[in-house]
Amino acid sequence: xxxxxxxxxxxxxxxxxxxxxxxxxxxxxxxxxxxxxxxxxxxxxxxxxxxxxxxxxxxxxxxxxxxxxxxxxxxxxxxxxxxxxxxxxxxxxxxxxxxxxxxxxxxxxxxxxxxxxxxxxxxxxxxxxxxxxxxxxxxxxxxxxxxxxxxxxxxxxxxxxxxxxxxxxxxxxxxxxxxxxxxxxxxxxxxxxxxxxxxxxxxxxxxxxxxxxxxxxxxxxxxxxxxxxxxxxxxxxxxxxxxxxxxxxxxxxxxxxxxxxxxxxxxxxxxxxxxxxxxxxxxxxxxxxxxxxxxxxxxxxxxxxxxxxxxxxxxxxxxxxxxxxxxxxxxxxxxxxxxxxxxxxxxxxxxxxxxxxxxxxxxxxxxxxxxxxxxxxxxxxxxxxxxxxxxxxxxxxxxxxxxxxxxx
Numbered sequence: 001x002x003x004x005x006x007x008x009x010x011x012x013x014x015x016x017x018x019x020x021x022x023x024x025x026x027x028x029x030x031x032x033x034x035x036x037x038x039x040x041x042x043x044x045x046x047x048x049x050x051x052x053x054x055x056x057x058x059x060x061x062x063x064x065x066x067x068x069x070x071x072x073x074x075x076x077x078x079x080x081x082x083x084x085x086x087x088x089x090x091x092x093x094x095x096x097x098x099x100x101x102x103x104x105x106x107x108x109x110x111x112x113x114x115x116x117x118x119x120x121x122x123x124x125x126x127x128x129x130x131x132x133x134x135x136x137x138x139x140x141x142x143x144x145x146x147x148x149x150x151x152x153x154x155x156x157x158x159x160x161x162x163x164x165x166x167x168x169x170x171x172x173x174x175x176x177x178x179x180x181x182x183x184x185x186x187x188x189x190x191x192x193x194x195x196x197x198x199x200x201x202x203x204x205x206x207x208x209x210x211x212x213x214x215x216x217x218x219x220x221x222x223x224x225x226x227x228x229x230x231x232x233x234x235x236x237x238x239x240x241x242x243x244x245x246x247x248x249x250x251x252x253x254x255x256x257x258x259x260x261x262x263x264x265x266x267x268x269x270x271x272x273x274x275x276x277x278x279x280x281x282x283x284x285x286x287x288x289x290x291x292x293x294x295x296x297x298x299x300x301x302x303x304x305x306x307x308x309x310x311x312x313x314x315x316x317x318x319x320x321x322x323x324x325x326x327x328x329x330x331x332x333x334x335x336x337x338x339x340x341x342x343x344x345x346x347x348x349x350x351x352x353x354x355x356x357x358x359x360x361x362x363x364x365x366x367x368x369x370x371x372x373x374x375x376x377x378x379x380x381x382x383x384x385x386x387x388x389x390x391x392x393x394x395x396x397x398x399x400x401x402x403x404x405x406x407x408x
Contacts, residue, residue, distance in 0.1 A: 004165045005044050012171065015039045016178050023182035026189050033066050034074040036179055041070075045168055046160035048130050053095050053153040054187060092120055094135050095153045104137035105173070106155075109163060125157045132163025136173055138180030152180055202266070218331015222281040223343065224291045224371065225328070225351040226265065228256065228298075228321040229274040240315045248315050249273060255305050256319070259297045263290040268342055278343060281325060285376035291323055292378050295365050295402060322355030324368040353390040357399060361385055367400040 018039065022032050029052075037050050052066040063079040090096055094106050097119075108114060110126040110133055117123075122133055135155040154176055158164055164172070230236075230252060237245050256275060257267050264287075265279045279294075281287040302319050309316035326347025332339045350368065357366050363385070372379050382400040389396045 004160070004162070004168070007043050007167055007171060011039070011043050012175075015043075015175065019175075019178045019182045023185040027182070027186055029066050029183060029186045029190065030074040030076060032179075032182055032186055033068050036175075037068045037070075037074075040156070040172075040175075043168075043171070044160075045156065045164070045172075046158045047156055048128065048159045049125060049155075049157045051155045052183065054183070089120060092118065094119055094122070094133070094155065098135060098137060098153060104139070106135040107169070108133050110157070129159045130157040131159055131161060133157045134164060134169060134172060136176045138176050138183075140180075140184065152183055154179065202261075218329045218333070220327055221330045222284065223326065223328050223330070223347070224279040224281050224284075224287045224374075225324045225326065225343075225347055226260065226277040226279070226291060226294070226321065227274065227324075227351045227355045228319050229272070229355065231318040231320055233273040233317065236315050236317060244315055248309075248317075251305060251309065252302065252317075252319065255301050256298055259294050259301060263294040263297075265291065265294060269340075276343075276348070278328075278330075281374070284325065284374040285378065288325070288371060288375035289378040291371075292367075292375070292381055292402070295321060295323060296381075299364055299402065318364065320355055320358035321365045322351045322353075322358070322368070323365070323371050324351035324354055325370040325374045326350065350390065350393055353393055354399065356391065357388060361388070361399070361401075363401045365402050367402075369398040369400075372398070372400050 015036070018035065019032075022035065027035075033050065033052060037047050040050075041047050047068075048070055050068040053063060054066075055063050065077040065079060066074060067077065068074045094108075098104060098106055108119070108122055110122060110130045114122060114126060125133060133155065135153060137151055137153050139151040156164075156172060230248075236248065240248070253270070253275065260267055260277050263279075265277045267275060267277045269276050279287040279291045298319070298321065306316040306318060324347055326345065328343040328345040328347050330343050332341055333344060334340050354366050354368050358364060366385070367382055372382055375382070381403055383403040385399045385401055387396045387398050
């Protein structure tokens with residue numbers, strides 16, 4: 001191992017400086033890992049593969065792995081709750097061993113001394129020509145933890161004959177803290193975007209991260225409003241166990257949200273079993289057409305979901321939907337310590353009342369007169385229900401519903 005070229009101190013300083021700048025600039029995790037590995041190889045590490053494991057605050061993921069390979073560059077793998085073969089493989093990984101034992105330094109020579117069937121990934125790396133493997137953990141303080149893993153785990157595998165020398169093992173440990181700090185900066189930005197988008201929506205995420213956070217700040221916008229709720233939900237909550245009610249809400253929310261987002265809408269909030277969404281109406285005819293596309297798709301999708309759930313013996317129901325067009329105030333509403341980025345205005349109250357009319361008129365979807373007038377050619381997909389008084393609204397108005405059998 002003594003034949004390794006000495007490490008150039010200038011390259012070490014350059015790498016530390018680069019990691020500092022990368023963290024300050026908010027470089028993305030994949031670019032950060034790629035640049036770091038290339039710099040290690042310039043210092044004679046002869047890396048074949050490197051990986052980083054981190055926790056993530058996400059509603060469906062348990063963690064993320066970032067993997068760099070010399071011939072493929074860097075990629076990300078999102079980790080879900082493992083089961084079966086995937087879980088067994090995870091439990092036989094060096095990272096799992098480190099977490100279980102609290103061992104934040106790990107090394108294995110990838111030669112004849114390697115334990116068979118203990119760490120499958122190491123046997124795979126050995127078969128690809130790797131000679132040595134080291135892993136280290138970078139701990140974050142309790143106040144800086146992101147998820148259950150209080151830090152990150154990093155691994156390096158080399159195919160240099162003789163493996164890592166002592167100088168490079170010591171340097172890897174030294175640089176791991178610098179890399180961990182830069183990685184944490186990148187992960188914090190990514191996590192903030194994910195959490196804000198998950199809880200508040202993608203458009204609100206963009207507005208908040210661009211600095212639109214001042215209390216009372218907002219703008220008046222023209223919007224197509226969507227308000228839907230589940231049919232007979234109160235009765236279901238009285239008869240079904242809590243876990244089944246939550247499963248039902250999740251299933252219907254996933255069905256509706258995918259359809260709304262897929263047609264350019266933005267889900268603003270959940271109110272019990274209700275859902276409030278908007279389609280920006282800077283081009284009203286197009287917004288109305290997209291909202292109607294979503295309404296037709298949602299009607300079919302909810303029926304299919306109800307049939308599927310009923311076939312499995314699970315609670316199932318339908319939904320009611322009101323669509324309306326109006327001017328709303330879109331912005332930060334609340335106190336100095338608790339804000340909500342949402343819409344308010346007369347049109348929000350009206351779309352709720354329109355949705356309530358579904359029960360009285362025995363319809364799944366009801367559309368307002370204002371929506372019909374703005375819809376242009378898409379209005380041909382609607383059929384009139386006559387004039388009706390809405391609770392809390394001064395003047396009766398014409399209402400419409402979907403024409404599931406329009407004339408050709």
